Amino acid sequence: MHNPRFSRLDDQTPRGVRSNWLRPASFAILGLVLVWLIVSRSFVAYLAATAPEAALLLRPGDPTALVVLADQEFNASDKDKREKPEKSSAAARSLSRLQELVETALAADPLNARAYRLLGQLAEAEGDASRTAKLMQTAARLSLNETIAVEWMMRKSFANEDYPATAFYADALLRTRPQLMDYASPILGRMAENKDAKREIEKLLAANPPWRSRFLAALGNAIADARTPLQLFLALKDTSTPPAPADLHAYVAFLIQHKLYEFAYYVWLEFLPPEQLESAGFLFNGGFESTPSGSPFDWKLPQGKGxxxxxxxxxxxxxxxxxxxxxxxxxxxxxxxxxxxxxxxxxxxxxxxxxxxxxxxxxxxxxxxxxxxxxxxxxxxxxxxxxxxxxxxxxxxxxxxxxxxxxxxxxxxxxxxxxxxxxxxxxxxxxxxxxxxxxxxx
Missing domain, CATH: 2.60.120.260 (Galactose-binding domain-like)
Structure with missing residues (x-):
C-alpha cells in the first residue's frame, strides 16, 4: 500500500543531492572496470610471452599466446626434424594443428609478423617453396626483428642472385642481431668475391654500419682469396668513412698468421700516410717520433711486471x-x-x-x-x-x-x-x- 508520507519525503529530496551521489559512484564503478581491464590485459600480455597456456586460460583465443605456443612447439623440436620432417600421418596432423593455431591468431591480429614467419616455416616443412617465400617476405616486411624470416630472405635473395636485396637483409640481420655474424659473413664474403655483387658490399660498407669492424675481422674466415679484404679496403680508402686503423691491423695480422708476410707488408705500406711512407725503411719509426699505431710492422710496447x-x-x-x-x-x-x-x-x-x-x-x-x-x-x-x-x-x-x-x-x-x-x-x-x-x- 502506498504511503503518502514517503512519497512526500522523496518529492522533497533535492534533485542535486541524488545527482551528486550517483555521479561519483558511477565513476568509481567505471574506474574499477577500467583498472580491471588494464590489469587483466597487461597480465595476459605478460603471460602470453612467458606462459602462453596460462594466458589462454584467462583469455581464450589471445593471438599472441597462440603464436607463442605454436612457435615454442615447432621451434623447440630438433632442427634436423624441422628441415626434414618425418613423412607420417602424426607429423602431418601436428603441422596442421599448428597451422590452425597460427591462422586463428592471424584472424584476430592480421599484422602479426611472427605469425607469418611461423606459417612460412610450416610451409617450408611441408615443401611448399612458393608459399614459404611469400610468407617469409611478408614477415620480414612487417618486422625486420623477425630474425628467422630476415635470415631466410638473405639466403634466398643470394640464391636468386638478387644482390641488392641480399645486402639489405644482411644489413638488417646484423643491425638487429649482431651476434649472428657467422650467418651473414659467409654470404657477404662470397659476394665480395663475385664481380657482379662486390659493388653492393662496397656500398654497404661505405655507409659504415655499426657491424662493419666485426665483419671485416671475420672476413678472413669467409673468403677463398686473401686479397679480397684489400680490395674492399681500397674501395673504402677515399670515402668519407675510410677503414679504421684497427681494421687494417687485424687484416695485416691475419696475413702474417697465414705466413703471407710480403703481401702483409705491402698492405701496410699501401695505407701509410705519405709523410710516414717517405721515411719508412727496413725498421719503421726508429726515432719514436710517431705514436706506435698497433700494426705488427710498428713498435709493440707491452707493459709488464716490474x-x-x-x-x-x-x-x-x-x-x-x-x-x-x-x-x-x-x-x-x-x-x-x-x-x-x-x-x-x-x-x-x-x-x-x-x-x-x-x-x-x-x-x-x-x-x-x-x-x-x-x-x-x-x-x-x-x-x-x-x-x-x-x-x-x-x-x-x-x-x-x-x-x-x-x-x-x-x-x-x-x-x-x-x-x-x-x-x-x-x-x-x-x-x-x-x-x-x-x-x-x-
Whole structure:
C-alpha cells in the first residue's frame, strides 16, 4: 500500500543531492572496470610471452599466446626434424594443428609478423617453396626483428642472385642481431668475391654500419682469396668513412698468421700516410717520433711486471722523443719491445743510440730473429751506467731460406728467475737497419 508520507519525503529530496551521489559512484564503478581491464590485459600480455597456456586460460583465443605456443612447439623440436620432417600421418596432423593455431591468431591480429614467419616455416616443412617465400617476405616486411624470416630472405635473395636485396637483409640481420655474424659473413664474403655483387658490399660498407669492424675481422674466415679484404679496403680508402686503423691491423695480422708476410707488408705500406711512407725503411719509426699505431710492422710496447715502457721526450733534446724503460726494485717479467720486419736475404747492420743505468745480474739486449725461428743477430748487453748518449751496432745476416720475416726485439737477457731482478732506467733512440754491401767474391 502506498504511503503518502514517503512519497512526500522523496518529492522533497533535492534533485542535486541524488545527482551528486550517483555521479561519483558511477565513476568509481567505471574506474574499477577500467583498472580491471588494464590489469587483466597487461597480465595476459605478460603471460602470453612467458606462459602462453596460462594466458589462454584467462583469455581464450589471445593471438599472441597462440603464436607463442605454436612457435615454442615447432621451434623447440630438433632442427634436423624441422628441415626434414618425418613423412607420417602424426607429423602431418601436428603441422596442421599448428597451422590452425597460427591462422586463428592471424584472424584476430592480421599484422602479426611472427605469425607469418611461423606459417612460412610450416610451409617450408611441408615443401611448399612458393608459399614459404611469400610468407617469409611478408614477415620480414612487417618486422625486420623477425630474425628467422630476415635470415631466410638473405639466403634466398643470394640464391636468386638478387644482390641488392641480399645486402639489405644482411644489413638488417646484423643491425638487429649482431651476434649472428657467422650467418651473414659467409654470404657477404662470397659476394665480395663475385664481380657482379662486390659493388653492393662496397656500398654497404661505405655507409659504415655499426657491424662493419666485426665483419671485416671475420672476413678472413669467409673468403677463398686473401686479397679480397684489400680490395674492399681500397674501395673504402677515399670515402668519407675510410677503414679504421684497427681494421687494417687485424687484416695485416691475419696475413702474417697465414705466413703471407710480403703481401702483409705491402698492405701496410699501401695505407701509410705519405709523410710516414717517405721515411719508412727496413725498421719503421726508429726515432719514436710517431705514436706506435698497433700494426705488427710498428713498435709493440707491452707493459709488464716490474717495468714501465714508454715513449717520452728526451730531457736534453726539446721535442725529440725516445724509447724509455724504467725498472722498479722487483723481479721483471715482460714480453719485450718488438717489431716485425720483412728483410730480403742479405747482410745488414742494426744501429742506434742509448743511455741510462741498469743494475742487476743481466742487462737489456736487442736481437733479430727469424719469425718463429732462431736468432740471426744480437747486440751487446746493456748493463751498467751510461750517463751520456752512446752509439751501438751489430751485424746480422738474413738467410736465403726459412726467414721471410723477422722480429726485432728488446728484452731482458735473463736466463733464470734469479737474473730477473733489475733496477734503473734506459733510453734508446735513432734506431735503424741498413743493408751492407755484399762481400766481393774471391
Amino acid at each position: 717495468v714501465i715502457v714508454d715513449i717520452a721526450r728526451r730531457p736534453e733534446a726539446g721535442d725529440n722523443r725516445a724509447l724509455l724503460l724504467e725498472f722498479g726494485q722487483e723481479r721483471v717479467d715482460f714480453q719485450g719491445v718488438t717489431q716485425t720486419t720483412v728483410l730480403p736475404p742479405g747482410a745488414y747492420r742494426f744501429k742506434g743510440y742509448f743511455k741510462g743505468e741498469i743494475i742487476g745480474p743481466r742487462g737489456m739486449q736487442w736481437s733479430i730473429s727469424c719469425l718463429g725461428g732462431a736468432s740471426i743477430g744480437a747486440s751487446q748487453m746493456f748493463l751498467g751506467t751510461y750517463p751520456v748518449w752512446r752509439n751501438f751496432a751489430f751485424d746480422l745476416v738474413v738467410p736465403s731460406a726459412g726467414c721471410r720475416a723477422q722480429s726485432a726485439k728488446l728484452a731482458l737477457a735473463a736466463r733464470s728467475a734469479s737474473e730477473q731482478m733489475v733496477s734503473g732506467s734506459i733510453w734508446f733512440d735513432e734506431l735503424s737497419i741498413s743493408a751492407q754491401p755484399a762481400e766481393p767474391r774471391k
